[in-house]
Amino acid sequence: LDFLLDDEERKVFEKALDNLPGQGRKALELVYFSGKSYKGAATVLNISVNTIKSHLKNALRHLKENPEIRQYYKEKVLP
Numbered sequence: 001l002d003f004l005l006d007d008e009e010r011k012v013f014e015k016a017l018d019n020l021p022g023q024g025r026k027a028l029e030l031v032y033f034s035g036k037s038y039k040g041a042a043t044v045l046n047i048s049v050n051t052i053k054s055h056l057k058n059a060l061r062h063l064k065e066n067p068e069i070r071q072y073y074k075e076k077v078l079p
Contacts, residue, residue, distance in 0.1 A: 012068055012069060013069070015068065016062075016063055016066045016068060016069050017029075017063075019062075019066070020059050020062055020063070021055075021058070021059070021062075023045065023047075023055050024055045024056070024058050024059035024062065025059065026045060026055075027041055027045065027052050027055035027056050027059060028055075028056060028059045028060070030044055030045070031052070031056060038052045038053060
């Protein structure tokens, strides 16, 4: 993650991650940042694969709807 984001982007993104519900954040970190499969993440969290999918869906939705992330990328990406 560090090599993909500059310092300001990383701060905005980390703050948004900190505000995610617990299981959603854990699922996101395991699957997207640690490279675990859905089944591997489900095993670590002791929940079903379908629950992992639900947590990921909700976590990604929260990130997309986060006003700080939306505002940051609106300013950075759009002229």
